[in-house]
Amino acid sequence: xxxxxxxxxxxxxxxxxxxxxxxxxxxxxxxxxxxxxxxxxxxxxxxxxxxxxxxxxxxxxxxxxxxxxxxxxxxxxxxxxxxxxxxxxxxxxxxxxxxxxxxxxxxxxx
Numbered sequence: 001x002x003x004x005x006x007x008x009x010x011x012x013x014x015x016x017x018x019x020x021x022x023x024x025x026x027x028x029x030x031x032x033x034x035x036x037x038x039x040x041x042x043x044x045x046x047x048x049x050x051x052x053x054x055x056x057x058x059x060x061x062x063x064x065x066x067x068x069x070x071x072x073x074x075x076x077x078x079x080x081x082x083x084x085x086x087x088x089x090x091x092x093x094x095x096x097x098x099x100x101x102x103x104x105x106x107x108x109x110x
């Protein structure tokens with residue numbers, strides 16, 4: 001499923017972040033060891049306050065194709081190519097809308 005060093009977008013601690021696989025994983029692995037990066041600015045991400053995490057494979061929203069120009073990462077700073085950043089923004093926005101919808105539905109019932 002994920003090779004060591006592969007980048008993806010995932011939900012970690014209820015936030016959409018960019019992750020990098022810390023080791024290779026198969027489809028059978030229930031959990032994935034990753035390094036997490038939080039949005040800092042236009043296409044720039046910083047290693048988050050909890051840089052290492054173990055997430056469920058169902059928390060992965062998308063995997064960036066290896067054929068694309070890989071994100072450049074050095075010393076806790078990651079810069080995504082424009083297409084990957086656009087995909088991140090879209091997934092983040094969808095997650096935010098879904099969370100707001102669930103919150104509104106909960107408020108309406110209580």
